[in-house]
Amino acid sequence: MRKTFQYKLYRSKRTRKLHRQIHVGGAIHNHAIALHKRYYRRYKKYVSLYTMQAHLAKLKTLPKYAWWKQLGSQAIQNIAQRIDAGYQRFFANVKARAAKETTRRVGPPTFRKVRKAKSFTLKQTGWKLLDGNRLKIGATIYKFAKSREIDGTVKTVTIKRDALGELYVYFSCLVEPQPIARAMTGKSAGFDFGLTTYLTGSDGTEHHAPQPFKQSLKDVATANRRLSSKQKGSCNRHQATRHLARGHRRVAHVRQAFHWDLAHALCAQYDIICLETLHLQGMQALWGRKVSDLGFATFVETLHHVASKTGTLVQHIDPWFPSTKKCSACGFVNQHITLRDRVWTCTACSTTHRRDLNAAINIDREGASSHGGHPVRLASACVDG
Numbered sequence: 594m595r596k597t598f599q600y601k602l603y604r605s606k607r608t609r610k611l612h613r614q615i616h617v618g619g620a621i622h623n624h625a626i627a628l629h630k631r632y633y634r635r636y637k638k639y640v641s642l643y644t645m646q647a648h649l650a651k652l653k654t655l656p657k658y659a660w661w662k663q664l665g666s667q668a669i670q671n672i673a674q675r676i677d678a679g680y681q682r683f684f685a686n687v688k689a690r691a692a693k694e695t696t697r698r699v700g701p702p703t704f705r706k707v708r709k710a711k712s713f714t715l716k717q718t719g720w721k722l723l724d725g726n727r728l729k730i731g732a733t734i735y736k737f738a739k740s741r742e743i744d745g746t747v748k749t750v751t752i753k754r755d756a757l758g759e760l761y762v763y764f765s766c767l768v769e770p771q772p773i774a775r776a777m778t779g780k781s782a783g784f785d786f787g788l789t790t791y792l793t794g795s796d797g798t799e800h801h802a803p804q805p806f807k808q809s810l811k812d813v814a815t816a817n818r819r820l821s822s823k824q825k826g827s828c829n830r831h832q833a834t835r836h837l838a839r840g841h842r843r844v845a846h847v848r849q850a851f852h853w854d855l856a857h858a859l860c861a862q863y864d865i866i867c868l869e870t871l872h873l874q875g876m877q878a879l880w881g882r883k884v885s886d887l888g889f890a891t892f893v894e895t896l897h898h899v900a901s902k903t904g905t906l907v908q909h910i911d912p913w914f915p916s917t918k919k920c921s922a923c924g925f926v927n928q929h930i931t932l933r934d935r936v937w938t939c940t941a942c943s944t945t946h947r948r949d950l951n952a953a954i955n956i957d958r959e960g961a962s963s964h965g966g967h968p969v970r971l972a973s974a975c976v977d978g
Contacts, residue, residue, distance in 0.1 A: 596745060596768045600726075600737040600818060602760040607733050610663075611752055613759055617664045619710025624670050625649065626704055629676070643678040646670050665719035665731070672713070676702050697874075705755045712753040728762060737762050738870070742947050744768050756838035775904040781865035783957025784905035785916065785949045786882060786889050792855075793949035795957035802857060805847035806886040856896040860905040867960025868893065869969075880896050908960040921954040 598942035604607060606734050625645060628768070640648075649669050653661045661669065686699035721729040724737035730752070745768030751762050783795040791802035806813070818839040823830035859866055876884045900907045918927050925941035930948075938945045 594770050595748075596766050596767060598741070598743050598764045598766065600739060600762050600764075600822050602762055603736045603738065604759070605735075607735065608760055610733055611730070611735070611756075612754070614664050614668075615713055615754055616707050616754070617661060618668060618713040619705060619707035621661060621664070621669055622650075622676065622710070623704050623707070625673060625676055626702055629680070629702075636842060639680065642673060645677070649673060664713060666714055667716045667719055668713040676792050679753070710754075712751055714751045716747055716749050722747060722764075735762075751938040751972070753794055755842070756845060757835055757842065765818070773902070773904040777864055778862060780863045781867070781957065782863050782960060783867035783953045783960055784859075785869060785952040785956060787795050787949050788883055788887070790949055793953045795950075795953040800903040802884070803847060803851055804886050804972065805844045805851075809840060809844050811839070813844075816840050848886075848891075852888065852895045853899075854893045856892065859896065860899050860903040863905065865906045865908060865961070865975045866896070866900070867908045867910060867956050868896075868917055869914075869956050870909050872912065877976070880895065910956055910959045914955075914959050917948060918957040919951075921946065921951050921958075 602611075628645070628648070629640055632638065646669075649661075649672075650666065652658045653666075653669070682699050683701040686695070686697065689695045690698070715730070719731065722743075723729055723734065726736050728735050728737060728750070730750075743764055743766060745766035746832040747764050747766050749765040751763040751765070753763060755761070780796075782798075784792045787793060790799050792798075794800075816833070820830065820833040820837055823833050871889065873884065873890050897907055899905075916924055918930050919925070920927065920939040920942065922944040923939060923942040925939050927937065927939065930937055935948050936945060937948065
């Protein structure tokens with residue numbers, strides 16, 4: 594299996610060369626996009642990956658494009674591969690929308706500002722991992738903060754630049770899967786996602802999210818106003834941009850730390866975790882910034898990653914299952930519940946439910962039944978409406 598190790602490169606004068614190489618990669622990306630668009634306008638055809646790679650390699654030998662040689666040949670090939678993957682996603686989305694399988698739109702790859710280029714990737718050649726914390730790219734040796742050992746066989750090396758201009762190196766390694774030694778707890782739970790309470794468990798537990806962007810909203814707004822007042826191209830504007838990027842990075846780190854801590858805590862406590870399947874784009878349209886601040890989609894990805902390492906099973910229920918409207922006591926489905934109803938009483942059995950807790954119990958039962966365990970679903974007594 595694949596595993597990626599991230600390290601921060603030490604800042605020095607020699608890292609300017611990496612910044613130039615990233616800029617070269619951005620220019621090559623724009624040139625390849627222009628070729629694709631021009632070829633399609635003239636011949637109504639798509640340039641294949643290998644044709645594009647051969648053409649870029651030929652251009653590099655011309656005096657006009659000799660400055661492309663600052664970037665390794667495999668990094669240029671990887672740029673063509675990224676563009677090709679983007680076009681393949683675009684073509685697949687066009688077919689899916691024509692067949693009415695999805696309403697989501699995926700656009701083709703587009704031009705990018707060279708100064709906003711972020712990374713380049715090397716595969717078999719162009720780099721060498723030396724002893725200690727040293728990495729040789731081309732003829733230059735760089736040092737990185739080696740916080741942990743690199744496991745497995747390194748397949749690719751990616752140099753990435755963040756919004757602050759700091760450089761990181763990513764080693765994508767092929768590692769042997771390790772046997773999972775887990776002490777089973779015998780516990781399972783369903784969790785309902787909410788905007789007030791982040792996660793409500795079927796066992797009554799509640800987890801609240803910190804909402805880091807909301808807490809930093811005043812500082813971010815101040816940084817934005819200061820940035821807008823600076824003259825474009827000035828050093829003051831550059832410093833204001835870095836200050837704003839630093840604030841956003843702090844927010845992202847707080848949210849990421851919360852997701853990892855919560856994922857580890859849940860996987861250590863439960864053997865089976867059942868979650869509802871949400872339409873996050875629709876939620877984003879309704880509640881906007883708060884949904885993004887909670888980052889539930891990123892948390893689910895993190896939970897799956899941690900679960901794969903700890904042996905925990907993460908189960909998703911049918912998105913059309915009425916977890917909120919169904920009474921967990923008798924199975925009655927109340928079609929008249931609205932978002933304002935945080936507590937409701939079942940008209941069939943007169944049981945009073947907390948909305949989130951009732952949904953979590955239903956999610957737990959549905960997930961356990963879908964997993965193939967004992968049939969714990971309650972048959973719907975009747976449907977209101």
